[in-house]
Amino acid sequence: MKHKIFYNKKLGLIIIISLLMVSIWISSLMIPIYGGSDSYTIEVKARRFAYEPDRIIVNQGDRITFKVTTLDITHGFYIDGYDVDLLVEPGKESVVTIVADKPGKFKIRCSVTCGYMHPFMVGELVVVENGINIVFVLSILIALLTALVSMYYVWKRW
Amino acid sequence: MASSKFREFLSSLLTHKTKFDVLQIDFIRRITTHRAFQFSVIFPNLLIFWIIIVAGLFGGPVGNRNISVIFVWILWWFALISILVPFASRIWCTICPIPFFGEWIQRRSLVTKKNEKLYGLNKRWPRRLDNIWLQNMGFLLIATFTPLLVTRPVVTGIMLALLFVVATILMLIYAKRVFCRYVCPVGGFLGLFSMFSSLELRVNDRELCKKHITKECIRGGDNGYGCPWLVYPGTLERNNFCGLCLECIKGCPYNNISLNIRPFGSDILVKGERAIDEAWKSFIMFTLAGIYILVMQGPFIFFKDLARFFWVPPYGWGFTYVTNYVMYAGLVWITSLAIVPAIFFVFTALSKLLSGSKEISYKKLFIDYSYELIPLSLMAWIAFSVPLLLVNWSYIANVISDPLGWGWNLFGTAEIAWKPLFPEYIPYIQVVLLIIGLVYSIKFGFEISMENFRDKSLALKAFIPQLAFMILASIFFLWLFVG
Numbered sequence A: 001m002k003h004k005i006f007y008n009k010k011l012g013l014i015i016i017i018s019l020l021m022v023s024i025w026i027s028s029l030m031i032p033i034y035g036g037s038d039s040y041t042i043e044v045k046a047r048r049f050a051y052e053p054d055r056i057i058v059n060q061g062d063r064i065t066f067k068v069t070t071l072d073i074t075h076g077f078y079i080d081g082y083d084v085d086l087l088v089e090p091g092k093e094s095v096v097t098i099v100a101d102k103p104g105k106f107k108i109r110c111s112v113t114c115g116y117m118h119p120f121m122v123g124e125l126v127v128v129e130n131g132i133n134i135v136f137v138l139s140i141l142i143a144l145l146t147a148l149v150s151m152y153y154v155w156k157r158w
Numbered sequence B: 001m002a003s004s005k006f007r008e009f010l011s012s013l014l015t016h017k018t019k020f021d022v023l024q025i026d027f028i029r030r031i032t033t034h035r036a037f038q039f040s041v042i043f044p045n046l047l048i049f050w051i052i053i054v055a056g057l058f059g060g061p062v063g064n065r066n067i068s069v070i071f072v073w074i075l076w077w078f079a080l081i082s083i084l085v086p087f088a089s090r091i092w093c094t095i096c097p098i099p100f101f102g103e104w105i106q107r108r109s110l111v112t113k114k115n116e117k118l119y120g121l122n123k124r125w126p127r128r129l130d131n132i133w134l135q136n137m138g139f140l141l142i143a144t145f146t147p148l149l150v151t152r153p154v155v156t157g158i159m160l161a162l163l164f165v166v167a168t169i170l171m172l173i174y175a176k177r178v179f180c181r182y183v184c185p186v187g188g189f190l191g192l193f194s195m196f197s198s199l200e201l202r203v204n205d206r207e208l209c210k211k212h213i214t215k216e217c218i219r220g221g222d223n224g225y226g227c228p229w230l231v232y233p234g235t236l237e238r239n240n241f242c243g244l245c246l247e248c249i250k251g252c253p254y255n256n257i258s259l260n261i262r263p264f265g266s267d268i269l270v271k272g273e274r275a276i277d278e279a280w281k282s283f284i285m286f287t288l289a290g291i292y293i294l295v296m297q298g299p300f301i302f303f304k305d306l307a308r309f310f311w312v313p314p315y316g317w318g319f320t321y322v323t324n325y326v327m328y329a330g331l332v333w334i335t336s337l338a339i340v341p342a343i344f345f346v347f348t349a350l351s352k353l354l355s356g357s358k359e360i361s362y363k364k365l366f367i368d369y370s371y372e373l374i375p376l377s378l379m380a381w382i383a384f385s386v387p388l389l390l391v392n393w394s395y396i397a398n399v400i401s402d403p404l405g406w407g408w409n410l411f412g413t414a415e416i417a418w419k420p421l422f423p424e425y426i427p428y429i430q431v432v433l434l435i436i437g438l439v440y441s442i443k444f445g446f447e448i449s450m451e452n453f454r455d456k457s458l459a460l461k462a463f464i465p466q467l468a469f470m471i472l473a474s475i476f477f478l479w480l481f482v483g
């Protein structure tokens, strides 16, 4: 048979176990962490079709107040997973405060149709712990581990 | 009888121990061998395309409020890359209406099998163009204008209308479906990624075909036309150029054609037809997955401003919108045609050095190994497409009620508010997809290595740089998703 790895039950098992591990890990990340961290304000300027700053990196647990204004027309300010959806109108300042309790990368999206490239108007909120993006680091580790294990099995099967 | 077939089918899905021919299921055989089958799937699709083109040309200008952009670039694209190609090969080509008029004129018949002599000039396709370079270039051209295409309905409408015109003209000049096989910009990557698909059309018994003189599958028979894709099923080993029109199933007097469910990626190890044009297709798709995710789904102001066609940046670098867009086009073309292939070549040269082999040429290794990227690349594209649907599903509901963006509300869904579906989990879905791609790429990469070096430890040494390339590329994608 040509496609040995595919028929390999052990490999299937390993894939299932690693998927399980990933899902347990994800659910553990979604449990919020509260408690003693910095409070500060970040000023965000929305314009067609980007946010400035385009990548906002904060520490997990920080209490952040976003003050969002627009440089041109009406935009939105929606943060994935943080239940934030602001309307940002010209000449006004929209304010929201969140506690960055979940780690990882969360897209900031424009929620008001603002022109041609509106669906691509995206920013990023990256929640790190002591400067380390654990979601990224763990993803790399899992990828490396999976690569190693599949390498081992391909090697064994020949 | 039927239930045992079905059980066999289920167990084949679970174990992948055997291939399973879905034509063994009576119902499927009866449908697919019916002459009206293809017409009845193409015709409704033709009507949808007609609505999409009309909406594109005459509807409102805002992309996410017009059915053309939403249906083509969100719904169609997602279904194509995430479901149809991985699970059903080129089944899109079965229902694609673009060659409808050309084929109708050629055959002068919509349903019934008539004379095999096709109408039109019936020229042969030039040998120099008997490759997928036209499709490579066509896809890059479309990629260059993607920021316009996916945001401006009129551009999408014009492109689709143009595809109909070009297809029909080419089919009047050349015999059969040369447009689909050599020109259609979608066809190139459908061919490449269908190698990974879990469905294939093959013959059961090759010996039978060898001895069979009349060969209805290429010459045409009582109930089926000769293959419009210029493919001879008798020796078919790869999905790349089989458009699943199913004419050969209808034509074969021995019922020797099967439509198999099979393990993913089987065609990647077929050596016979590997070629440099496909290697480049592999690089183009791999690179563009990265560029698209970076530019469209990333936050970076610099890239977003590059991709804006009609815009003069305020940061005073002396750019006009022309130079701006030229830089974007340059990014697309140079990275995918030169930079990524060059980096891959360096890794392949390392493979050759580490193996110490003198017999195998750089070129052969370079071409062979390029196929290992197909699973990773396909999974990266699926990862790119998942958020398109999860974030923008409400637009689909909106445009169904208001297809032209003129303020209609046909089904009461025009005002459904934009609300992404569990967007905080999208990055994790993307990570999982990418890792699945990496596993398959490693599996096929090592087998390609084995096939070249025979000796297990040589193959491993040679594969180490390939593994490094794939892991580095994966880390880049992981960075895009969660970094």
Ligand SMILES: [Cu+2]
Pocket: A047, A048, A049, A074, A075, A076, A110, A111, A112, A113, A114, A118, A121
């Ligand atoms: Cu906006």
